[in-house]
Amino acid sequence: MAKKLMKGNEAIGEAAICAGATNYFAYPITPQSEVAEYLSRRLPEVGGVFVQAESEVAVGYMLFGAASTGKRVFTTSSSPGISLMQEALSYMAGAHLPVVLVNIMRGGPGLGGILPAQSDYFQATKGGGHGDYHIIVLAPSSVQEAVDLMILAFDLADKYRTPVMLIGDGMIGQMMESVEFPEQYQTPPSPKEWALTGAVGRKPVVIKSLFLDPIALEKNSLELAKKYEIIKADEVRYELYKVNDKNKLLIFAYGTMARICQTAIDELEEEGIGVGLFRPISLFPFPQKEIYREVIKPNIKALLTVEMSVGQMIEDIERCIVGQKPLGFYGRTGGIVPSPDEVKAAVKKQLGLGK
Amino acid sequence: MAQDVDIILSRPKALSDNITHYCPGCTHGIIHRLVAETIDELGIRERTAGVAPVGCSVLAYNYFNVDFMEAAHGRAPAMATGFKRLRPDMIVFTYQGDGDLASIGMGEIIHAANRGEKFTVIFVNNAIYGMTGGQMAPTTLPGQKTTTSPLGRDVTTAGYPIRMAELLSSLRTPAYIARAAVHDPMYIIDAKRKIKRAFSYQIANKCFSLVEVLSTCPTNWGLSPTVSLEWLEKNMRPYYPLGTFKTPEDEVEKK
Known part of the structure; x- marks a missing residue:
């Protein structure tokens, strides 16, 4: 069609x-x-x-x-x-x-x-x-x-x-x-x-x-x-974006927020900062094992959850990663949609890179 | 004649063999039987679906020999709407008490009636919440003592009892709305006639239909079964007049 x-x-x-x-x-x-x-x-x-x-x-x-x-x-x-x-x-x-x-x-x-x-x-x-x-x-x-x-x-x-x-x-x-x-x-x-x-x-x-x-x-x-x-x-469903064995950081985001994160990831790549995205498609069932498998990879130094909320999915991420890596959060709420620039800044902060 | 006696002495096919949980003297059993006889006489048992309420008749699905759904409190008319819209070939009825229909389910019943949903409502009004132990209902009479109106219903704070049949009759959408009672054999025959008429309108795909049935609650009224019947006659009948409040033919006559 x-x-x-x-x-x-x-x-x-x-x-x-x-x-x-x-x-x-x-x-x-x-x-x-x-x-x-x-x-x-x-x-x-x-x-x-x-x-x-x-x-x-x-x-x-x-x-x-x-x-x-x-x-x-x-x-x-x-x-x-x-x-x-x-x-x-x-x-x-x-x-x-x-x-x-x-x-x-x-x-x-x-x-x-x-x-x-x-x-x-x-x-x-x-x-x-x-x-x-x-x-x-x-x-x-x-x-x-x-x-x-x-x-x-x-x-x-x-x-x-x-x-x-x-x-x-x-x-x-x-x-x-x-x-x-x-x-x-x-x-x-x-x-x-x-x-x-x-x-x-x-x-x-x-x-x-x-x-x-x-x-x-x-x-x-x-x-x-x-x-x-x-x-x-x-019935677990998810998608990986630019996940490889060189990335230092993995972002978790779903829905529209994940697309904005993809733009941020593309732009960070141009700056030489390798970031991957884990996008849960099924929120229940949550991709618990799959997230753990990605998180424990040795190249991953830090994690970031990005949501259009004050932090809800992050509780499931915490449950999956059982404290394996430092997890940060960035979110806007009330109808405000985080921009790629805001996501990029949050990634750099989580990686300990200066502004 | 012998055949009639057989019918009277036997159980309608639309009633199951289960023993009901209703209190001694409660008139739910009579109303169940009237509905079941109607279903048998109209030959619709195999294409009928009932919707049970929350209240004393919450387990109605155990007593009727037809397909059933169990609703949330007050929501039976919405469930009946969803079902009947998809299966207009089936006959659907809800069986609801006064707390269920006139309090928590007021929105659902008014809008189902106003959309002219083609199902039948058996509305049992005993002026009290039975299952939860005798609290004040929207239909509790002025001055009537209940566990939550120990000094009697105060109409200055609780308002007057809601006359559902009259209220629903005020809607412009054609419908069959009647009120009956089951405290006396003469009235029981009348109640049966009204219930049968309500189902007949549905079978003809004519209109929404509702029969309000005045009923007793000896346990929570604190009266014996026989005194309860007298109490209904003396107190409920004057406030809740019996009759047919609306028929779809009224509309035709108006034009």
Whole structure:
């Protein structure tokens, strides 16, 4: 298929349709309302369902009900709206329901602002709702990757019967880039055997997260935990940029921040300073072993985590590197995006090089 | 005649064999049976999906012989919306109490009704929070004593009980909205008729439908089952008038 110039938000909507997901529930919120606007036109063309809900709280449960049919369902929102969906996320994780959510992050906490941020990392990766659960979290760094990961998100949701979140900052949603969609649009998969399809010739099926018997509840939590172990073993995704055996420093960054770091790395290279980038693509599962493997290489003297937050992913990096090398941090938040120059200065400081 | 007796004495196919956890004298059992009889009579058991609430009927999925989802507190109408939009061929009902529907789920019920979602709501109003132990509900009567209104509901701070059937009837979107009671056989027959009518509108893909059913809570009212029935008649019926508040035909007549 020919390349198209598309805004990230609209490309995400089209990517879902590519994946055979034509059932969308949402509430408008900046900076991703274009997804709903796009899909309100597009879904009727493909026989899909578009519902503008009364709140993100309702969206969460519309997704629960819709996912119970066994069809592919999704929503898109931004930070405050995603907070309102955390209760339903906990319920859907507990009930083993496949669903895809997109969080085009803006600055917080509270109402915060409407400019790009990465300050929902904790909420996404550590479980924003109550209970023993995780969701798969994928972080694209370009519009094309948002399209590819969106399609993957539906496959992973179905494969593991779990909610999957695509997490991008406002830049991913708002910028226009050329994208390519797959030639073949998928037909929606047929409803699964666990779905509610009517008790015809079988016992009634119940989809729930309620287990009053502690033994049964523990069993459900252990089933979830087992699922996460498989996900940790099989679904880690990351990308290395200019990582070699001469670099003295390794940067950790994801999403748009990783692209800015790439520019900084290119410019530092011209100055004769070799720096590599480790970009986690799956934030849960986190590339723990892969990070450790890179960090212990003898040429690496120092590490730097760069985020559009006051430091959230860095806690996972610390967990991975177990104090092996000195780890620094640079971040801006509140909607401020660090420039390549700021990243370069942070790299030099971490390497003990003067200004 | 013999056949009718068989039906009355046997369990509807839409009810499971499980023994309910409801307190002695509670009228949930009657309402469950009315819904199950309706499902049987309309021949829809194999294409029905229910949504259970949080409250005394949280385990309703154990008692109905149909597919079920368990909702979060108040969110049953949103879940029913998501399900029914994707499966318009199926019959969907929510079964909700007054705390669930009229307090924490007020937003969801009003907007589902206003969008004209084609599912049926069985709204059980017993003027109290049952499962959590008898606290004040949005439907608790003025002066009624509960564990969180020990001196009686004070309308100057808690406001007046919400009449959900009337409130939902004020929406412009066509719907079937009725209120019934189950404290007396005559009213039980009327409640059954209204519940059947609500499901029939859904089968005809006509409109949103809701039947509010006045119910008892002997345990938390602190009354015997029989005195509870009298209490409902004497105290709830005057505040919550029975009747059909709205039908989709009203709209046609207005035009």
